[in-house]
Amino acid sequence: MTFKIGQRVSGRVTGIQPYGAFVSLGGHRQGLIHISECHCGYVKDIHDYLKVNQEVNVVVLDIDEFTGKISLSLRCLERLDTENVPSEHQRHHYWTNHRVAIGFKPIADRLTGWKTEATQRLNDQQASR
Numbered sequence: 001m002t003f004k005i006g007q008r009v010s011g012r013v014t015g016i017q018p019y020g021a022f023v024s025l026g027g028h029r030q031g032l033i034h035i036s037e038c039h040c041g042y043v044k045d046i047h048d049y050l051k052v053n054q055e056v057n058v059v060v061l062d063i064d065e066f067t068g069k070i071s072l073s074l075r076c077l078e079r080l081d082t083e084n085v086p087s088e089h090q091r092h093h094y095w096t097n098h099r100v101a102i103g104f105k106p107i108a109d110r111l112t113g114w115k116t117e118a119t120q121r122l123n124d125q126q127a128s129r
Helices: 075-082 105-127
Strands: 008-017 020-026 029-034 055-063 070-073
Touching: 029 055, 055 075, 070 075
Parallel strands: 029 070
Antiparallel strands: 008 020, 008 055, 020 029, 055 070
């Protein structure tokens, strides 16, 4: 079977290490679910989420073209499942304060100073040569 990035596949957990779980995908192919791809959020112990011989549905994250190693994710499927949750039950994380509409004004206000500083540093470097 050929695998593609983004493809959903099923497999069986064959081994668990502190850093992740190995999954048999059939036909002598194996992938790894890194501990960070087991669950959304912090995972202290991978054994809380996966067991050996457990059947899992995963998403192919990456395929190394030289070694053929396949990176898998359970977390991607969790995120896909939350899309069907009503919006009032979803938690949104904003990197900025979404109630303040300042846009790019802080960057625009500092841009002239940054350009002057960069030009000065460039001139200093050229002068020291």
